[in-house]
Amino acid sequence: MAAFESDEYKQANHGTVKLQFHHLLSQIKFGISNMSNNLEIMDIKQIGLKGVYHEAEFTMQGNGAIQTRMARDYLGLGEYSFDIENFEKADKSYLNASKDIFIVPLNHQPWNPKSGVRIADINKAIRENDAQNIYSYVWVKCKIYDHSTSQYVVGDCNSYGVTYFPFKADLKAGKRYKYTITITDDFIGYPDQNTTLQEPKLGWVISDAGNIFSTCEEADNAGEKPVAMIAYISDNGNGPAPYSKHGLAISLRNLKSPDRTNLFLIEELEKVDTYLSEYQKVAPSWTQWYVPRFKDFDLIFDAFGGTKYSNKPHYTTQPWDYGRLNDFMESTERYGEDEVYHDCFIGYLPPYYDWQPSRYWINVSENSQSSFLWLYDIKDKQYLQWHRTALGGCFIRPVFKF
Numbered sequence: 001m002a003a004f005e006s007d008e009y010k011q012a013n014h015g016t017v018k019l020q021f022h023h024l025l026s027q028i029k030f031g032i033s034n035m036s037n038n039l040e041i042m043d044i045k046q047i048g049l050k051g052v053y054h055e056a057e058f059t060m061q062g063n064g065a066i067q068t069r070m071a072r073d074y075l076g077l078g079e080y081s082f083d084i085e086n087f088e089k090a091d092k093s094y095l096n097a098s099k100d101i102f103i104v105p106l107n108h109q110p111w112n113p114k115s116g117v118r119i120a121d122i123n124k125a126i127r128e129n130d131a132q133n134i135y136s137y138v139w140v141k142c143k144i145y146d147h148s149t150s151q152y153v154v155g156d157c158n159s160y161g162v163t164y165f166p167f168k169a170d171l172k173a174g175k176r177y178k179y180t181i182t183i184t185d186d187f188i189g190y191p192d193q194n195t196t197l198q199e200p201k202l203g204w205v206i207s208d209a210g211n212i213f214s215t216c217e218e219a220d221n222a223g224e225k226p227v228a229m230i231a232y233i234s235d236n237g238n239g240p241a242p243y244s245k246h247g248l249a250i251s252l253r254n255l256k257s258p259d260r261t262n263l264f265l266i267e268e269l270e271k272v273d274t275y276l277s278e279y280q281k282v283a284p285s286w287t288q289w290y291v292p293r294f295k296d297f298d299l300i301f302d303a304f305g306g307t308k309y310s311n312k313p314h315y316t317t318q319p320w321d322y323g324r325l326n327d328f329m330e331s332t333e334r335y336g337e338d339e340v341y342h343d344c345f346i347g348y349l350p351p352y353y354d355w356q357p358s359r360y361w362i363n364v365s366e367n368s369q370s371s372f373l374w375l376y377d378i379k380d381k382q383y384l385q386w387h388r389t390a391l392g393g394c395f396i397r398p399v400f401k402f
Contacts, residue, residue, distance in 0.1 A: 004060050022066060023174035024058055025102040028080075030138075031093040031180045038185055039153065042143040044087045045160050045285075047095060047181075049103075049167060050223075051111070051122055051136040054078030056104035068105050068173060076108055076134040077126060083281070093178075103171070110168035111135035113190045119164055120221040136167040139223050140181060141209065144188055154191050158242050158286040159210030162223050163189035192222060200230050200245045202303060203328040205252070206402065210241065210284030215334045216252070216341035226341050227282045228252060228400065229332055231300040231325070240286045241402035248296055248399050250325075251289065252332065252342035255279060255396040262343075263393035266373060266386075269361050272396065279398065289398035291363040294383075296399050297322075297376060304328055314374070316385040322378070346378055347395060359384075359394040 003019035030047055034040075054077045059067040082099040084090055091097055111122065117135060125133035141162050143155035155161030169177050181189070204214050207224035216226040228249035239246025254262045255275055264272070269291075276289050283289055292300075294314055302309040306323025314320075326345040333341055347358030362374035362383070372385040375394050386394075 002058065002060065002066060024066060024068070024105075026105045026169075026171040026173065027176040028096075028101045028103060028169075029176055029178045030082075030095045030101075031178060032095060032140075032183070033092070033180050034183045036183055036185045038146055038148040039183055039188065040145045040147060041087070041183065042145050042152075042155075043160075044084050044095070044140060044142040046081055046083055046141040048079065048081030048139045048141075048223075049101065049136070050079045050139065051076045051126065051134050052078040052080075052108050052167065053104050053106045056106055066173060076131070076136060077129075078103060093180075105171040105173045105175075107169075107171060108136035108167065109134065111137040111164075111166045113164075113166065119223055123221045123223070138165040138167050138179065138181065139163070140165070140189065144183070153188055155209075156242065158240070159284055161191060162209065163191045164223070165189045200233050200243050200247065200402065202230055202233060203331060204230050205332050206230065206249050206284065208282045208284065210286060212243070216332050217334050220341075225282060226252060226332070227284075229329060229342075230402070231328075231399070232303045239402050241284070242286070243402060246402055248300060249402050250292075250300060250329075251279075251398045251400075252329070254343045254347070255289075255398055257393070261393075262395055264361060264396055265393045266388060268393070269373070269396070270364060272364075275396075276398065283400060284402075287400040287402060289400050291361060291396055292399045293363040294366055294374075297360075297362070300399075301325065314383045316372075316383065317380075318383045319381060320376070320383055321381050322376075345397070361394045361396050 001021045002024055003021040005017060005019050008017045028049065056068050061067060080101045082096045084095055111117065119137065121133065122135050122137065139162055141160045143160055144153050146153050154163050165181060200212060204212055205216055205219055205226040206212055206228045207219045208227050209224045211224060213219040213226065219226040228251050231250040232248040233245050234247045237246045256262060257264050257268065272291055279289050298309045301307055301320065301322045304323035304325040306321040329342055329345045357378035359378065360376045362376060366374050371388055375384050375386055377384050
């Protein structure tokens with residue numbers, strides 16, 4: 001907000017300067033309307049706005065008027081999204097009532113789906129700061145079912161799909177705009193334009209929508225968040241995912257700890273379900289994160305060329321090689337070494353003056369002795385038992401079954 005007043009002096013109005021404040025930004029209110037006789041919106045998980053301008057320069061004129069103009073980068077890098085916790089009970093006319101979305105009042109280049117420009121092209125232009133090819137659009141992560149054909153047209157019963165809509169508005173400062181997504185028998189937006197890969201392959205990634213991509217960047221280009229790497233594929237196993245093969249996926253990130261160091265103390269490990277429930281928001285809807293057991297790590301390490309899986313009991317200081325797991329984790333990102341989407345599996349523990357490769361907790365269900373807890377030590381490539389009185393913490397790298 002900003003305020004301006006001229007010809008006001010301290011000696012007037014008992015030293016009070018009367019100001020009238022003005023909103024500088026535009027507010028976007030999202031709603032949805034289903035005008036179809038056959039289509040049912042089964043659920044909406046998230047809605048987002050992308051490719052809009054994220055900054056502007058505001059100039060205050062002598063008469064108090066506010067002038068808005070393009071910032072120097074001319075880039076529409078703005079991205080805003082919100083979760084919908086319970087779509088069935090949500091106010092369909094104001095879906096983002098719990099999260100205000102304010103953007104600078106500049107008119108954007110709206111996406112024209114008939115132009116041949118794909119969402120992947122826009123996302124690529126955003127990554128490369130290519131201002132001429134950035135267009136604004138709305139995306140909706142949802143499930144839409146067609147009762148006339150008994151089929152899903154966006155997503156499926158086990159996972160969410162994404163459909164896209166152009167975003168066009170004549171924005172003014174201090175104004176609220178209602179963007180209503182309208183579904184009809186003939187129009188559901190423009191669903192995913194990339195063919196998603198549904199056949200598991202070791203080292204490929206799974207998105208929050210449950211789709212499989214060869215790299216994190218490919219998932220991001222499709223408007224989805226890469227969350228896990230396929231780390232073990234069973235020859236004849238079963239699993240919850242709608243794939244032809246099943247196995248284990250390991251999180252691309254360490255679980256966030258309460259103090260944000262990502263190190264979990266023993267007492268935090270024992271109530272880890274509290275933290276996993278929050279992390280569940282970025283898992284495909286058909287599975288659950290959990291702390292790895294011996295068998296999970298053993299199968300994963302074997303899959304990447306480490307110690308062979310034996311299904312035998314473990315003992316403390318037992319050598320156990322994790323193979324090329326870290327190399328595959330690194331290869332999920334194609335560009336550079338910034339680790340935008342993943343945490344290095346080797347990792348490092350503080351203190352900063354003497355960094356040591358990280359340690360990972362094993363599921364507490366493996367602890368047969370009440371005085372000790374199991375962990376895996378990266379530096380020495382071995383399983384260890386830690387006494388409950390020991391100080392410090394370890395990382396948690398969740399896994400899920402697919």
